[in-house]
Amino acid sequence: MKQRDLNANELEDLQQSLLKWFKEHQRKLPWRENYEPYQVWISEIMLQQTQVKTMLPFYRRWMEALPGIREVAEADEELLIKLWEGLGYYRRVRNIRKTAEMICNEYGGQFPEQVAELLKLPGIGRYTAGAIASIAFNQPAPILDGNVTRVLCRVRKIEDPPQLGDVGKELWRLAEAWIPKEEARNFNQALMELGATVCLPSSPNCLLCPIRQHCLAFELGKVEAIPASKPGKVPRQRYRACAVIRCNKKLLFSKRLENSLLEGLWEFPSVESDTKKKLKGTLEEHLERNYGIKVTLGKEIHQLEHRYTNFKTRVGFYPVTLEVPGKKSNETTSWVEIPKIEDLALPRPYRRFIEWYLEQFRN
DNA sequence: CAGCCGTGGAC
DNA sequence: TGTCCAAGGCT
Incomplete structure (x- = not known):
């Protein structure tokens, strides 16, 4: 059952409340100091299926060894893998190397700003392309990850499993429609930050949530039941x-x-x-x-x-x-x-x- | 599109 | 000890 969309006033209030909350409560993270595209890119790859707390030491060690994309392109592959040791999903570091070479050889060492260009790079899919475009370049590109999925499903009371194709399309549509055009960087990060620190999978801190007055799941007491979890497979x-x-x-x-x-x-x-x-x-x-x-x-x-x-x-x-x-x-x-x-x-x-x-x- | 790819932490 | 999940991408 699909709810009516937020009207313009409700959306405006949600945006401003979330932005204000993010300004006050965001975590200090290294790549947020100046939003260098190289740093944003590495952070986003490391954050794929990995929590901030886990990746932070790896990120610091990486940046100390490889402060710029040129250093990555020229680095020994053994060094790159060693820097990745313990992070898991080792395909990611091989793709980082390939992307670094492509950017240095085909883009003059400058990161492309368009989602369509970013999507051509290995290891960068729809989410990561949107994240780099919005976080590094403040472009109004949508992102949809586990956190945003959870927040959107709860706010809009989407009870079907989010992995269903039609639900995914609707979520991407919302993720794009909600972005305030001039504040994409902060708004996208705010959605994720909310999901990571307040709108948790279980026992979310709804009383601390800046947008709970817009949240249908909260209003209906269905926060714990949304989003629906998929049946796990036995390893x-x-x-x-x-x-x-x-x-x-x-x-x-x-x-x-x-x-x-x-x-x-x-x-x-x-x-x-x-x-x-x-x-x-x-x-x-x-x-x-x-x-x-x-x-x-x-x-x-x-x-x-x-x-x-x-x-x-x-x-x-x-x-x-x-x-x-x-x-x-x-x-x-x-x-x-x-x-x-x-x-x-x-x-x-x-x-x-x-x-x-x-x-x-x-x- | 379902299966594959790591690891640590929370509960 | 077991289960679930996390800022996904690729085939």
Whole structure:
């Protein structure tokens, strides 16, 4: 059931109330100091499916190492991935690199200001293009993310699941129609800021909300029920066995393939399966076939759970010490001296294991 | 369009 | 311990 739209006076009041609230209550964030397009861009990529609190340390470290887009275009890919270590969704950092090269080579180092141009850049979709156009250049381009979706659904009492195609179209329409033409930067940020700090998914602070007098969900006591949540999928269980191979104070690492989970990061030589059955034997075969290493693995020394979008993987670690290394290292396998391991970009759970492991045999 | 891509935090 | 979700994009 669709509500009538806000009339001009109601919309005007909502806009002014929200802008006033944002002016007073916005968080101090680094890219808000001067809204440099480069900084806005990096912040928006980091913020994809990631909360401010989580990305802030990564953002600061990134800007210290790479203060401008030229530095990104000329940087070593290994450095970029290392700076991204722990943030997840590693495809994002590869796309940052590609976009930096495109802007330096095809746009003279200047960020395009039009949504249509921004959309041509890898890693920049409808949301991010609108965010850069509005936040960096104050253009009246709409944005629709999880926060804005929640705020709009509640204010307008949209009870159908927002992922439905027609609902999405309506939300984009509202997101555009509500923007005060001269205040796009502050208004778009205000919508998101409200969603992130007040209009929370559960237990929202409605009494602190500057636009609750316009909110139909609040008026009708349906705030907790809107937006409708989609039925979650049960993550599948998988098992992985990792070989921790030590030789002359070095450990053997393998680089993960592109276009795969955790692409471009390093890990231990390992095998994965739907069942735990014969996993250790499979790993031994794997080591002989792909690394020229014929060994009998020791007892499992550690176990952890690696959870990601669709899977929960039980990871076991099997140690072995070699007198001589097997096959020579190549681009995807490398013997790494123990102190140099911190230079590798590793998935978080493996980084944590190594810290634990090295601590063990210091004793 | 449904599935894929990470991780930490809140509850 | 389990579940959900977060400033999405891409295939």
